[in-house]
Amino acid sequence: MTAGVKALVFDVFGTVVDWRSGVAREAAPFLAKHGIAVDPAAFADAWRRRYQPAMEAVRSGARPFTRLDVLHSENLEAVLRDHGLDPATVAEAELDHLNRAWHRLDPWPDSVAGLTRLKTRYIIAPLSNGNVALLLNMAKRAGLPWDAILGAEVAQAYKPSPAAYLNTAAILGLRPEEVMLCAAHNGDLAAARSTGFLTGFIPRPMEHGAGQTKDLAPAQDWDVVAPDFGALADAMGCGGG
């Protein structure tokens, strides 16, 4: 029952782009240069493990809204310390370049083609916890054809807070049931559904690498389940497939 959908909004990290490989690729030369003997993918995982706790400080109200580039930077400094490197000894420009690894992530192979088809019939936009500059720089580099850059910074709320979804629908001038969240994460979809959004599940079984155990299958009867963005475009009635 997706006939009333006017906008498709997307989780980005993991759903549209492969953050783990991208961060590992960007971190590898930095780690080698500074003599940190860690698998770059494990370093990416360690950096990412600090993501939810950092946002939780905002969601709980303990901290005013702070954009993700800043949280990523604080988390990077912490994870470097965990690996025995004092970030104060590293040039600020070098740290900033590494922090912006999240701006330089590659899409999954089907993302750009699928989004391009979906754009012919729907408004398409990220609904990501990434900030506008991050998502915009990523889109310019990767060719992601968004109609607008939405998400936590524009909504001033981090997913899965209900305000992240409800404010996004209001900004689009749409009712929640006219908006569908597309994501590889059951938890994100559950939060979106609870606010009235429709839901599309696109599993990304390699998001966390070969040993991934979670989000391999739908946890609820999502409105659409598709193995990739091409199949999502098919399911949403878009030509060009």
Added chain:
Amino acid sequence: MTAGVKALVFDVFGTVVDWRSGVAREAAPFLAKHGIAVDPAAFADAWRRRYQPAMEAVRSGARPFTRLDVLHSENLEAVLRDHGLDPATVAEAELDHLNRAWHRLDPWPDSVAGLTRLKTRYIIAPLSNGNVALLLNMAKRAGLPWDAILGAEVAQAYKPSPAAYLNTAAILGLRPEEVMLCAAHNGDLAAARSTGFLTGFIPRPMEHGAGQTKDLAPAQDWDVVAPDFGALADAMGCGGG
């Protein structure tokens, strides 16, 4: 000296699109149906005259930030009353459709081609007092190839308040001198320059119709002055001209 510019942000009403002809075209059948004997272009002018005072209530702090669709709707009701029609007698859907005339404005003939060239080298986005849904629906209909939809609603401040410009640069992750405002209005450019933005003037001598007297020439030595968006793309070093 535009060598350091990374993003071009645009005034929209008057600079990118022809609001007066578009609103007049959309209002004409409504006015005829309701027996209001007024030139549709004069009706557009009357509606638009309430634009700055409505935003001033927000800029002065007398009213919390309110998106432009809402201000337009209030202004429409007032201007209908001025023309002897009680808006309470009109179906809400009909009023809403007319209010969304501002979502259905046509670009000037050079806008889409010029923006398409500029996009190859720069981030391009609206920095408009229009709200996100308005600018997004306009872009989908008209083919405006924005990289992101920015402006008053995202910055939570109406131009020419300094925060409208400074918050936009911060959201882009850029310093003010890395952003150039392109506009047909000397006042907008003066406010942008005072915050450190670079400035591009593109006069639109028909914005207010054949009798236009203001903004026909640059009031300061703006960084770029170009007769249309094609010449702007030339001046900014973009190919494809």
